[in-house]
Amino acid sequence: MFFPIQTYVERRERLRELVGSGLIVLPGNNDSPMNYPANAYKFRQDSNFLYFFGQNRDGLVGVLDCDNGIDWLLGDDIDIDDIIWFGTVKSVSDMSSEVGANGSKPLAALTEMVAEAKKAGRKIHVLPPYRHDIKILLADLLGTHPLQIQASQCLIDAVVEMRSVKSPEEIREIEAACAIGYTMHTAAMRHCVPGNTEQFIAGHIGGIAAGYGCITSFQSIVTQHGEVMHGYPTTHPLQEGRLLLVDAGAETNSNYCSDHTRTSPVGGKFSQQQREIHDIVADCHDLAMEKAKPGVRYLDVHLDVCRLMTERLKALGLMRGDTEEAVQAGAHALFLPHGLGHMMGMDVHDMEGLGQQYVGYDEETRPSSQFGLASLRMGRRLQKGFVVTDEPGIYFIPALIDLWRKEGTCAEFLCFDKIEQYKDFGGIRIEDDILITVDGCRPLGEEQIPYRAAEVEEFMRQIQEEDA
Secondary structure (H helix, E strand, O other): OOOHHHHHHHHHHHHHHOOOEEEEEOOOOOOOOEEEEEEEOOOOOOHHHHHHHHOOOOOEEEEEEEOOOEEEEEEOOOOHHHHHHHHHOHHHHHHHOOOOEEEOOOHHHHHHHHHHHEEEEEEEOOOOOOOHHHHHHHHHOOOHHHOEEEEHHHHHHHHHHHHHOHHHHHHHHHHHHHHHHHHHHHHHHHHHOOEEEEEHHHHHHHHHHHHHOEEEEOEEEEOOOOOOOOOOOOOEEEOOOOOEEEEEEEEEEOOOEEEEEEEOOOOOOOOOHHHHHHHHHHHHHHHHHHHOOOOOOOHHHHHHHHHHHHHHHHOOOOOOOHHHHHHHOHHHOOOOOOOOEEEOOOOOOOOOOHHHHHHHOOOOOOOOOOHHHHOOOOOOEEOOOOOEEEEOOOOOOOHHHHHHHHHOOOOOOHHHHHHHHOOOOEEEOOOEEEEEOOEEEOOHHHHHHHOHHHHHHHHHHHHHHHHO
């Protein structure tokens, strides 16, 4: 556990109050085999279990009894065979005491606890499972098919309400992840020279994440094809004059995340065309920082960014017509097919497994089906304590350009002849993690990764000269 005992006690008390009645079952994760049972991926605990029970061991289940105001930690103590291979670990009873639960039980007791609650007509609350072993566990407990498990809406709503607003201790952990992220991204800039491969850079920054924290917070995107949203690293060597997009983050040992993106010129200098597009993205990034504050819908911040982007692309001759009409029609989505940002915390897309429509939206603000806007993960009104990403981008996706041109999509707003000249451009994205404060927002991380074109060029010049 990483926070004081009272933190976990108060979280569970609040959860029981919000759910009201019934039995809440929160399974932790088990080891996940990579290619055979004894060769597992690095263990990652379930974030909701961590939030309420704080223990980072496999094979545990937390149970909260809303009607009787008690909590149990269930799990089996390891035997001598495990001790030989993995060393002595705390007993389940000791782990229960550490987080202020009322007691511990063997894992087998879970079946009886749930059966008794069901027999008494009490509601069993579970969250949407995402691993097959947990689906099977819950299916057996609930007497249903693994694909027909009904998650509890009131439990989802309660968890989203609690985890959305970050406490000061959580913010400190995210800041620590951002500090690791700074080291990762500046290292990527250092190695952004012709001849190095995408995989080399991805491996280097992944090693930094593992060395300073736990793991990368998601599979690193390291690519010279920035127009591919999830361009994972290849063995292709970097080429002078190309752009390298690096979208990567770290996860601390307490499992809080960072998520930043920078786009750097291979060799250290932007071309005029690259700089023009990069400046638009940087200005959109800054506009979002100006607009984001409590009470403002992030959907509206996203649309403000789209208007600025459209105006600036019109100035370059890539778009035309009335800006408001173009944005309403979604013409800008040819260049920005994703949303401005998402919630972030223990999950890099925080709580997305609970259902994005519950995390990023509410009764007032509903998801859109329009291309581009449909990929906005966070649209609802911001609150003090939210941590969200600010990640505008401009991309030139040849297949999408060809399709829209062929079908005449938004042709009244798009200058396809001019756009053709950018089809080998790639893409640019700039992303930072921001905390919503009492009257605005601020970027998280003590040091900000350079993102303005002139700053990027100067920073790369200095660090690459150090290595010369």
